[in-house]
Amino acid sequence: MKTLLRWTAFFILGVVPIAFFLVTMAVKNGLSKNRFLNKIYAKTHHYFWIKCPLCQNYFGGHESGENYIMTSWFTGRVVCSNDECQNAAKKQMLQFMKDNPPPVGYVREK
Ligand SMILES: [Zn+2]
Numbered sequence: 001m002k003t004l005l006r007w008t009a010f011f012i013l014g015v016v017p018i019a020f021f022l023v024t025m026a027v028k029n030g031l032s033k034n035r036f037l038n039k040i041y042a043k044t045h046h047y048f049w050i051k052c053p054l055c056q057n058y059f060g061g062h063e064s065g066e067n068y069i070m071t072s073w074f075t076g077r078v079v080c081s082n083d084e085c086q087n088a089a090k091k092q093m094l095q096f097m098k099d100n101p102p103p104v105g106y107v108r109e110k
Contacts, residue, residue: 038063052080054088065089070096073103 025036035058042049042060049060053069059080067089068076079085102108 050078052082052085053077054079054085055082057082067093069093073100073106 038060039049039058041047042062045062047061049058051057052059057080061078063081064078065081065086067086068078069089070076070093079089
């Protein structure tokens with residue numbers, strides 16, 4: 001009987017609030033897109049968690065792709081790993097490099 005009471009108390013005081021919190025956060029962050037777990041991963045592994053400048057969806061530093069929006073030859077804005085954003089960023093990079101000649105002394109890595 002005592003064990004049953006302890007388990008009941010553990011469930012009501014421990015499991016129910018935690019489950020409520022997790023479900024609330026999951027719904028708030030969009031469980032269908034699995035953003036919740038990615039946010040936790042990013043925050044606990046010291047990755048950034050920002051909005052993609054192209055699609056406005058949040059993404060973590062562990063998800064960023066290899067292409068980015070070039071704002072100068074030395075700076076850029078990272079975009080999420082969605083194919084559309086990656087392709088748009090790559091297109092912008094190539095256009096930027098075509099329009100703006102590299103600065104004197106700029107050595108491109110092979
Ligand atoms: Zn995006």
